[in-house]
Amino acid sequence: MYVCRPMNLHVSPSMNDLAAPDFLKDGGACGAVLRQRNWDATQMGAVQDWPPSLRVMLRTVLASHQPMWLWWGADMIQFHNDALIPLLGNRHPDALGLPAKRAWREGWKQIAERAQAAMAGHACFFEADALAMGRGAEEESYYTFSLSPVCGEDSAVSGVLGIITDETDQVRSSRMLALEIEHRRRIERHQNLLLDELNHRVKNSLATVQAMAMQTLKGVDAPARDAFLARLFALSSQHDLLTMDNWEGASLEGVVRRALRPWREEGQTRFTVDGPAVHLDTKRALALGMGFHELATNAARYGALSNTTGIVAVSWDIAPDGRTLRLIWRETGGPAVAYPQRKGFGLRLVEHGLGRELGGMVKLDFAADGLVCEWIMKLE
Numbered sequence: 001m002y003v004c005r006p007m008n009l010h011v012s013p014s015m016n017d018l019a020a021p022d023f024l025k026d027g028g029a030c031g032a033v034l035r036q037r038n039w040d041a042t043q044m045g046a047v048q049d050w051p052p053s054l055r056v057m058l059r060t061v062l063a064s065h066q067p068m069w070l071w072w073g074a075d076m077i078q079f080h081n082d083a084l085i086p087l088l089g090n091r092h093p094d095a096l097g098l099p100a101k102r103a104w105r106e107g108w109k110q111i112a113e114r115a116q117a118a119m120a121g122h123a124c125f126f127e128a129d130a131l132a133m134g135r136g137a138e139e140e141s142y143y144t145f146s147l148s149p150v151c152g153e154d155s156a157v158s159g160v161l162g163i164i165t166d167e168t169d170q171v172r173s174s175r176m177l178a179l180e181i182e183h184r185r186r187i188e189r190h191q192n193l194l195l196d197e198l199n200h201r202v203k204n205s206l207a208t209v210q211a212m213a214m215q216t217l218k219g220v221d222a223p224a225r226d227a228f229l230a231r232l233f234a235l236s237s238q239h240d241l242l243t244m245d246n247w248e249g250a251s252l253e254g255v256v257r258r259a260l261r262p263w264r265e266e267g268q269t270r271f272t273v274d275g276p277a278v279h280l281d282t283k284r285a286l287a288l289g290m291g292f293h294e295l296a297t298n299a300a301r302y303g304a305l306s307n308t309t310g311i312v313a314v315s316w317d318i319a320p321d322g323r324t325l326r327l328i329w330r331e332t333g334g335p336a337v338a339y340p341q342r343k344g345f346g347l348r349l350v351e352h353g354l355g356r357e358l359g360g361m362v363k364l365d366f367a368a369d370g371l372v373c374e375w376i377m378k379l380e
Contacts, residue, residue: 005068005197006088006118007096009138016052021322022059022258023056023058023059023060024047024062025081026062026063027058027059027062027063027081028081028082029082029085029093029166030062030064030079030080030085030093030096031062032184033093033096034058034079034096034097035305036133037096037097040073042078042097043073043075044072044097045114046172051152051153051158051168052150052153053150053151053152053153053158053159054070054072054159054175055156056172056222057070057072058070058079058151061079061080061161063081064081065081065083066163066165067080067081067083067084067086067151067161067163067164067165067166068080068081068084068158068161069081069084069085069157069161069164070149070161070162071100071115071119071159071160071162072149072158073091073158075099075100075162076100076101076115076159077097077098077099077100078095078096078097078098078099078100078103078165079096079097080092080095080096081263084164087133087143087164087166088133089133089255091103091105095131095143099117100215102267105132106132107131107132107133109191110130110131110132112277113124113129113146114147114149115160117147118147118148118149118160119149119157119160119172120157121157122149122190123146123147123148123149124146125145126143126144126145126146127142127144127167128142128143128144128167128171129142129144129145130141130142131145132244137264137307138174139167141168141170142166142167142168142170142171143164143165143167143169144161144164144165145162145164145165145166146163147160147161147162148162148163149159149161156180157168170259176331196214199329212214216378217247217306221225221376225284229351249279249280249281249282249284249285250279250280250282250285251278251279251280251362252275252277252278252279252288252316252325252327253273253275253277253278254284255288255289255292256273256292256314257290258289259289259292259293259296260273260296260312260314261270261297263300264323265306268308269367270304270305270311270312271274271311271312271313271314272311272312272313272314272315273314273315274313274314274316275315275316275327276316276317276318277318278316278325278379280379284358284359284377284379287357287358288327288353288358288375290349290354291330291349291350291354291375292314293369294346294347294349295329295350296312296375297344297346298344298346298347299312299331299334299371300324301335302334302335303331303334303335303337303370303371304332304333304334304360304370304371305334306335307332307333307334307335309324309333309334310331310332310333310334310370311331311332311333312330312331313329313330313331313332314327314328314329314330315327315328315330316328318379319329322379323378323379323380324376324377324379325375325379326374326375326376327374327375327376327377328372328374328375329369329371329372330370330371330372331370332369332370333370334341334370336368336369337364337366337367337369338364338368339368347364349372350362350364351364354375358375358377359376359377359378360376360377360378361375361376361377362374362375365376
């Protein structure tokens with residue numbers, strides 16, 4: 001489908017001062033061919049008898065660096081400039097002076113209707129249209145071109161001016177880009193499918209471990225069993241957080257708030273969380289999530305969360321180098337704190353296990369007014 005709009009290029013008869021040798025000179029290779037050809041024996045007739053409108057249009061076409069052609073007369077005799085030669089391929093120079101139907105060969109079927117519309121006085125424009133030119137029939141090529149009627153001295157349409165731009169490389173690049181985008185989307189869909197399957201299997205594995213633990217530890221001391229199951233639930237919760245971001249890490253604030261969720265109380269503030277936005281990789285998110293769980297569990301048994309007035313403040317900042325994180329867990333308002341005679345698994349995990357896992361330093365301060373835990377670790 002194409003839309004044509006009436007638009008005429010009218011050339012004044014006053015241009016008759018352009019003598020035959022003048023309008024064909026400086027026309028490059030095409031101008032040379034036109035000057036050497038004997039036009040007297042053709043339907044165009046002697047060059048000196050060509051109308052001013054044709055002379056002016058030929059001079060314009062030959063001088064242009066934009067690929068252009070001119071069809072003239074009832075048989076639409078073709079004239080073109082040097083800029084069009086690369087697009088014509090082996091059709092040049094034979095196409096000069098031939099009727100358009102013969103000059104365009106197999107491509108004429110594609111543009112015949114459009115050419116007739118232009119000869120009828122309707123200007124046409126086509127963008128990135130498939131067109132057989134000189135690239136070879138086996139090679140797809142795309143062009144943006146226009147066909148504009150040209151009026152002669154009697155104001156009737158005497159010819160058609162064609163202006164063309166090769167868009168083949170741009171079309172191919174666009175197609176390749178579209179294929180690349182679709183390829184990436186397929187990869188992403190496949191990755192999401194694998195992640196969904198992984199998440200499903202991890203949840204099933206954790207559920208299986210939970211069931212095995214409850215059966216195995218049925219006759220074991222209840223607090224020990226409950227502590228194990230709580231750690232299992234904490235690990236599962238951090239896995240859920242990572243799943244939300246396709247295992248590409250998680251925000252530090254999200255890790256903290258999810259770890260402290262089991263100890264939240266409606267209508268009462270037991271935690272404050274403050275610090276700049278920090279994105280943690282998967283390894284650090286899981287490790288810190290388990291560390292916060294152990295600190296919260298310890299606070300619920302012995303520290304600020306063991307009464308109704310204690311508060312836990314979690315804060316962090318980033319060093320000026322942008323690569324070092326300093327994180328502090330501070331308890332206030334709880335029972336008086338003393339250095340423990342024996343550190344349980346949770347505190348040992350926080351003090352030693354996390355230090356090794358995070359590649360940083362962990363310091364526990366059992367101050368009388370509340371436990372303080374300080375982490376210093378690299379973000380990269």
